[in-house]
Amino acid sequence: MTASDSTVHWWDQLQAEAERQSDHTDINRQKLVSIAATAALDRVARTGLGTMVCSALAPMFLGKGKLDEQNTLLRYYAPFADRADVSENFVKPPKVKVIEQSPSMFSRHRRYNPKGINCQYLSFESPYEPLNPALADTYNKHSRNRRAYALHMRHEQPRPTLLYIHGQSLDNYRVNSWWFSLTELYDQGYDVLMMTLPFHGPRADIEHPVSGIGFYTNGLAGTNEAMLQGIYDARIWLDYLFEHGAPQVGVSGVSLGGYLSALLACVDDRLSFAIPNSPVVAPVDMALQWQPVAPVSQLLFALGDLTMADMRHCMALHSPLTYQPKISPDRLFIISGAGDRFTSPRFVRLLHEHWQGSRIHWFPGNHLLHLQQSHYLQDMHAFIDRSFGISP
Numbered sequence: 001m002t003a004s005d006s007t008v009h010w011w012d013q014l015q016a017e018a019e020r021q022s023d024h025t026d027i028n029r030q031k032l033v034s035i036a037a038t039a040a041l042d043r044v045a046r047t048g049l050g051t052m053v054c055s056a057l058a059p060m061f062l063g064k065g066k067l068d069e070q071n072t073l074l075r076y077y078a079p080f081a082d083r084a085d086v087s088e089n090f091v092k093p094p095k096v097k098v099i100e101q102s103p104s105m106f107s108r109h110r111r112y113n114p115k116g117i118n119c120q121y122l123s124f125e126s127p128y129e130p131l132n133p134a135l136a137d138t139y140n141k142h143s144r145n146r147r148a149y150a151l152h153m154r155h156e157q158p159r160p161t162l163l164y165i166h167g168q169s170l171d172n173y174r175v176n177s178w179w180f181s182l183t184e185l186y187d188q189g190y191d192v193l194m195m196t197l198p199f200h201g202p203r204a205d206i207e208h209p210v211s212g213i214g215f216y217t218n219g220l221a222g223t224n225e226a227m228l229q230g231i232y233d234a235r236i237w238l239d240y241l242f243e244h245g246a247p248q249v250g251v252s253g254v255s256l257g258g259y260l261s262a263l264l265a266c267v268d269d270r271l272s273f274a275i276p277n278s279p280v281v282a283p284v285d286m287a288l289q290w291q292p293v294a295p296v297s298q299l300l301f302a303l304g305d306l307t308m309a310d311m312r313h314c315m316a317l318h319s320p321l322t323y324q325p326k327i328s329p330d331r332l333f334i335i336s337g338a339g340d341r342f343t344s345p346r347f348v349r350l351l352h353e354h355w356q357g358s359r360i361h362w363f364p365g366n367h368l369l370h371l372q373q374s375h376y377l378q379d380m381h382a383f384i385d386r387s388f389g390i391s392p
Contacts, residue, residue, distance in 0.1 A: 010321045011081070011312035014282055014350070021346035025338040025362045053216050053287065067304050073221035074306070074314040076132045081316035086326075089131075089317050090228065090267045093236050096124045112151060112173040114183050122150045122193075124236060128229045138218055139225050145203045145214065148233045149196040153177075153186050158245030160272070160388040161191040163237060165230075165253030165260050167278075169212035171200040179370075180254070180277075181377055188381065190388075191246065195237050197256070198229045215256075220315065223283075227318040230260050231267055238270060248272040248388050250331075252380070255342070255367065256280055259320070262351060265332065266323035273331040273387035275380060278340055278367055281321070281347040284311050289344070321354055329357025333383050335376050336360070342367035359383070 010017075080089050101121045103113035113119045126148045130139045140146075151173045162185055166176050173194050177183055182192045196203060199214025208214055215226045234251070241249050250273035253261035258279030265274035280286060288308075306314070316322050325332060332355050336348040345362070352360045361379055365371035384390075 009081075009313070009316075010319075011316050012309050014285060014312060014321075015308070017350060018282070018285065018346050021349050023345045025345050052210060052213060059217075070219045070221065071304050071306050073132060073134060073219065074224075074311075076134065076221070077224050077315065077317050078310075078313045080131070081313060081319075081322055084322050086267055086323055090231055090235075093232050093239070094127060095239065096127060096236055098122050098124045098236075098240050112177070114153075114177065117153050117183060117186055118155065120152045120154060122152055122240070124148050124240075126229065126233055126236070128232045130225045131228055132221060132225065135218065135221055135225060139222060142199070142205055142214060144205060145198050145229075147203065148198075148236070149202055150237060151194045153182070153192040153194075155186075155189070155191060158241075158247065159189060159191045160248040160250075160390075161193060161241050161246045162384065163234065163241070163249055163251045164192060164194045165234065165251065165257030166194065166197065166200070167253070167255030167257050168215070169200070169210055170255070171196050171211055176254075180252075184377075185381065185384070188385075190384070191241075193237060193241060195234060197260075198226045198233070220311075224315060224318060227260070227263075231264055231318070234260065234264055235268055238268060242270065250274065250384060250387055252277060254278050259283070262320035263318060263323075265325045265327055266320050267326070269326035271327050271331070273333065273384065274325070274327065275333045275335065275383065276351075277335040278337060278343065278370075279334065279348065279351065280343050281351045282312070282319070282343075284308070284315060286343050286347065289341070320351060325355060329355060330359075331387055332358035333380070334358060334360045335380065336362060337365045337367060337370065338362045339364065339366040339369075 099122065103111045103119050103121060124147070126146055130136045162182070164176065164180070164182060170176065176194055182194070186192055197212070199208070200212045204211050204214055208217070215223050218225070238249055249271060251261045251264050251271055252275035254277040258276035259281070261274050262276040262279055265271055334348060334352055334355070336345065338345060340348070352358055361376050363370055363372050363376050370376070
C-alpha cells in the first residue's frame with residue numbers, strides 16, 4: 001500500500017484493506033478477559049477525546065460558507081501526497097540558536113529534575129512557515145507555538161540518544177519519563193531528549209482549555225500544518241543532538257508521538273531506529289470510530305463535497321503509509337495494545353505490513369493501560385542496545 005502505485009493509492013483502498021484485517025492478535029486467546037476489558041475502557045475514553053476534537057473544530061465549520069472554505073484549504077495538500085516527495089513535503093530546517101537553561105530557572109510546578117540526572121531545558125524559536133500560504137496568517141498568529149521546548153537528560157559526555165515524542169495532550173515530562181522508564185534508559189548509559197509538540201504545554205494558547213487542542217482549532221488544514229511542524233521541529237532537535245556530539249540518535253513516541261516517530265523514519269535517514277508505540281496510523285478512519293466524531297463527520301460529508309477517500313487523500317502527505325522508511329526494516333519496531341481501540345490493531349497491522357521486515361510486539365492492554373509493560377520495555381531496551389551496536 002504505497003503512493004508509488006500509479007493506479008490505486010492507499011487512501012483509496014484503505015477501507016478494504018482494514019476490513020481484510022482483524023482486531024484479533026496472536027495473544028488474544030491467552031489474555032481474552034484483560035483485552036476485552038481494556039478495549040471497553042478505550043471505547044469510553046475515546047468519546048472524551050472525540051468530544052474535545054469536535055468542540056475544537058466546530059467554529060471552523062459552523063456558519064455560511066465555512067465548510068466550503070475549510071474544504072478548499074484542505075484540498076491544497078492532496079497534490080503533495082500524489083507526488084510523495086519527502087524533500088518537497090518536509091523542507092529541511094535551517095540552523096537555529098538553541099537556548100540552554102538549568103531546571104532551577106523554572107517554577108516548581110514546571111520543573112522536572114529527577115535525582116541523580118543532569119537535566120537541561122532547551123528551547124528555540126521555530127522558523128516553521130506553513131506549507132499552505134493561505135493559512136500562514138492564521139497559523140502564525142499563535143505566537144506561543146513559535147517557541148519549541150525540550151528536556152534533555154544528558155551525561156557529562158554525549159551518548160547515543162533517544163528522541164522521545166509524547167502523545168496527544170500528554171506532554172508532561174514527569175509523566176512520560178515515568179510511563180516509559182526513560183530514567184532507566186539514562187541509567188543504562190543513554191541520553192534522552194523529550195521534545196514538546198506544537199500547541200502543547202507552554203506552546204499552547206493561554207485560552208486553550210486543554211493542552212494540544214490547538215492541533216484542531218485551525219481546522220483539518222491546520223492539523224496538517226501542526227503535523228508538518230512537529231516533524232520540522234524534530235529535525236531541528238536532531239541537528240542539535242548531532243552538532244553537540246551525539247554519536248547516534250533513535251526515535252520513539254506514543255500515540256500521536258508514535259505516528260510522528262513513524263513518519264520521521266520516512267523523512268530522516270540519520271536515525272538509528274524508530275519505535276512507534278501505540279501509533280496512530282490512519283487518523284481519519286481512527287476518528288470515525290469515535291463518538292461523537294462519527295455522526296458529525298457523516299453530516300459534514302453529506303453537506304460538503306469531500307468523500308472519505310478525499311479526506312484521507314488531503315491528509316496523506318504526513319502519513320507514514322505514503323512513503324517508504326529511510327532506515328532498514330531491522331531498525332523498525334512497532335509496539336501496540338491488543339485491546340487498543342483508539343488506534344485499532346487492524347490499522348497498526350497495516351503499518352507493520354507496509355514496513356515489510358519490521359518487528360511488532362502486542363501487549364494485553366489498551367491505548368492508556370499498558371498491561372505487562374515490563375515485557376515490552378525489556379524488548380524495547382534490548383532493541384535499542386542492538387540498534388546502537390551495544391550488544392549483538
